[in-house]
Amino acid sequence: xxxxxxxxxxxxxxxxxxxxxxxxxxxxxxxxxxxxxxxxxxxxxxxxxxxxxxxxxxxxxxxxxxxxxxxxxxxxxxxxxxxxxxxxxxxxxxxxxxxxxxxxxxxxxxxxxxxxxxxxxxxxxxxxxxxxxxxxxxxxxxxxxxxxxxxxxxxxxxxxxxxxxxxxxxxxxxxxxxxxxxxxxxxxxxxxxxxxxxxxxxxxxxxxxxxxxxxxxxxxxxxxxxxxxxxxxxxxxxxxxxxxxxxxx
Amino acid sequence: xxxxxxxxxxxxxxxxxxxxxxxxxxxxxxxxxxxxxxxxxxxxxxxxxxxxxxxxxxxxxxxx
Numbered sequence: 001x002x003x004x005x006x007x008x009x010x011x012x013x014x015x016x017x018x019x020x021x022x023x024x025x026x027x028x029x030x031x032x033x034x035x036x037x038x039x040x041x042x043x044x045x046x047x048x049x050x051x052x053x054x055x056x057x058x059x060x061x062x063x064x065x066x067x068x069x070x071x072x073x074x075x076x077x078x079x080x081x082x083x084x085x086x087x088x089x090x091x092x093x094x095x096x097x098x099x100x101x102x103x104x105x106x107x108x109x110x111x112x113x114x115x116x117x118x119x120x121x122x123x124x125x126x127x128x129x130x131x132x133x134x135x136x137x138x139x140x141x142x143x144x145x146x147x148x149x150x151x152x153x154x155x156x157x158x159x160x161x162x163x164x165x166x167x168x169x170x171x172x173x174x175x176x177x178x179x180x181x182x183x184x185x186x187x188x189x190x191x192x193x194x195x196x197x198x199x200x201x202x203x204x205x206x207x208x209x210x211x212x213x214x215x216x217x218x219x220x221x222x223x224x225x226x227x228x229x230x231x232x233x234x235x236x237x238x239x240x241x242x243x244x245x246x247x248x249x
Numbered sequence: 250x251x252x253x254x255x256x257x258x259x260x261x262x263x264x265x266x267x268x269x270x271x272x273x274x275x276x277x278x279x280x281x282x283x284x285x286x287x288x289x290x291x292x293x294x295x296x297x298x299x300x301x302x303x304x305x306x307x308x309x310x311x312x313x
Contacts, residue, residue, distance in 0.1 A: 052253075052254050052255075053257075053260050054251065054252050054253060054254075054255060054257065054260075054263060055252055055253065055254060056252045059252070060254075077260065078256070078260070079254070079255055079256035079257055079260065079297075079298070080254055080255075080256060081254035082254070104256075104258065104295065104297060105297070131256075131297060131298070145256070146256070147258075147259075147260060148258055148259065149259050149260070149261075175254075249250060249252050
């Protein structure tokens with residue numbers, strides 16, 4: 001039962017380093033079968049920029065802008081691009097790899113479909129855009145990053161609830177090649193938020209995401225174990241809050 | 250060092266690809282794309298967001 005029944009964790013906010021460490025601690029617990037497959041919803045306090053595993057930080061994040069505004073910077077264990085996490089709902093899906101499609105792109109499509117369903121529940125028409133985005137009216141509202149390691153599947157991603165474009169682009173640098181690859185000149189116009197599409201209260205969005213993620217799945221409302229919490233503290237200290245990791249590229 | 254907003258599975262494989270490229274001077278190979286594709290296939294590595302042809306294109310630039 002532990003293997004198939006999803007543990008759904010309640011929404012909580014934490015620092016960037018702790019958020020990333022907790023995903024990893026949960027993955028370890030699921031790998032050792034002391035926890036079941038887990039769906040987690042969370043936020044960021046303070047706001048943060050997460051950069052992809054393989055990105056050069058000086059190319060994608062304005063460290064001075066972050067410092068000035070008290071925005072954390074963390075390097076993810078997953079690939080992909082830099083993301084500004086502020087007024088958003090972040091999710092993680094953590095399970096044995098065999099519970100998700102073997103094909104990486106198909107897995108992105110599956111969870112992207114859950115997000116499209118969540119948007120539908122609050123009256124917003126979204127579409128999955130390969131590799132890993134969900135768009136509304138052609139603008140990005142959600143992005144995800146997936147990792148597969150030692151038989152474990154971890155995908156985390158965001159749903160932008162509200163958007164402060166000025167703040168977002170005062171902490172993110174848009175690489176030149178990205179600017180050239182898109183026809184819309186202003187990168188700020190390539191993103192949107194739930195609030196821009198519909199004035200839906202935060203609680204409705206959180207409920208819609210939870211409902212879409214548990215749809216047709218066995219689940220229970222669970223808690224983190226003391227071991228997971230303790231392990232997350234250690235991983236945060238050793239890796240995600242460690243400058244050697246954050247600024248390794 | 251290869252950097253960017255791509256995905257590489259498993260993530261720990263990227264430093265091995267970087268070492269392979271340097272140690273074997275892949276940019277001097279007759280067919281860098283085939284060398285890179287073979288390395289990825291043999292090690293069960295997968296890149297999403299770039300392919301062997303993209304790397305080979307960059308490698309060819311190193312020949313100059």
